[in-house]
Amino acid sequence: MPVSDLTNSAQDYLKLIWTATEWSATPITVTVLAERMGVRPSTVSDSIKKLKDQGLLTHAPYGTIELTPAGSAHAVDMVRRHRLLETFLVQVLGYGWDEVHDEAEVLEHAVSDTMIERIDQRLGHPTRDPHGDPIPSADGQPHRPGAIQLCHAEPEGEVTVVRISDADPAMLRYFSDIGLTPDVKLTIQKQRPYTDATTITLSGQQKNVDLGQAASNAVWVTNS
Amino acid sequence: MPVSDLTNSAQDYLKLIWTATEWSATPITVTVLAERMGVRPSTVSDSIKKLKDQGLLTHAPYGTIELTPAGSAHAVDMVRRHRLLETFLVQVLGYGWDEVHDEAEVLEHAVSDTMIERIDQRLGHPTRDPHGDPIPSADGQPHRPGAIQLCHAEPEGEVTVVRISDADPAMLRYFSDIGLTPDVKLTIQKQRPYTDATTITLSGQQKNVDLGQAASNAVWVTNS
DNA sequence: CATCCAAGTTCGGCAAGACTAACATTGAAG
């Protein structure tokens, strides 16, 4: 049962549920799902019920939502499509990293398996997308642990940027401007709880930068 | 009002109605439309009514279907998308000319205007797709007159292949095998009405080839 | 431990796009 048997909307739900727990452990809720999908909670409730009937996830009323192995496999397939497409748009069509998410969000439902494999081949089987997110292999790689959000990191020593959330294009443009991209190293100077600011210094640069709540939430770093 | 405001189905109807009169003058009928869209005639009737209400075509019950200027503009936009995508798939992703039609049929609804322009740029503003069909420019070029189907051509002198219908992938593979592609020159040896065969010789080759009804219908040639 | 409210669910309805079955129109053949 290939991913293409599902509706676009079902594909997006599965992808969203899977990615929700890729970088953090908090389980996904109906309300968050509704926000991310741009629909009302009642719509999500209905949709979840249908996905459950199809055996793609488990869910008791008012309970937690969890993907079955079948649902997870489809989700990984969609994540692979999304990230390969983003990479393709940057590498082959000269898109900026802030422009690719919305385009990929639509294309991921339209391209054939054949096209995805040709893109993968053309790009030399890339393992990370333009935002640093891992691209699952054709069989389905697990996700990467051990990274934390900048806003939760201790101010000691140098850390490496692992990935940056691709949700907000304007924020991505700002990160480009200041040179904050995946694989860049930086030092956390200070966490300021009440101003919701994180002060950092990019390695090799002098000046400090203050990042607000949203920004320091979007950046994931690791000590290694 | 950009083409993206229309549903996929509306986009396909307009494109189909426009292309129906690109190479021949016979007006499109509900039945033919139903066949090409893969739906029932009643579905077409309903859809036509909606497109009429949107001012995209004119149609009196049991009468002919004709695009308004607005409908025609959207149709040309879709044709441009379809043919640029086909060209892109061949040139950049190494598809064969028999593989691109179905992929483009889906992608044409999913890519953004931005992506289409980037593809156009990347390809150097191509003017014909892999099947020889003209690619309308961004503002909307008229179609090419003066070509006729091989089955209707007189057996005298050399003719040039202008375009080949992309509807049947298996037929396209056969044409590849025998070297019959756009811009190739050939001589028509004989039209055999009762066997529905057309005998041709590709220029620079010795042996004759018999083409059946469907094949000689799909190939459009010109004397010039 | 009773209360209350945010989170979640159910229900009825709507629009798009498809179908079948039944009906209407046209025009070609007799």
Place this chain on the structure above:
DNA sequence: CTTCAATGTTAGTCTTGCCGAACTTGGATG
């Protein structure tokens, strides 16, 4: 000029995906 078959239309129904309104649940608060 009539007939009738092919072509086209209408009416009713389904499914998917969405909505708002009304209802239920369960955990935090006092």
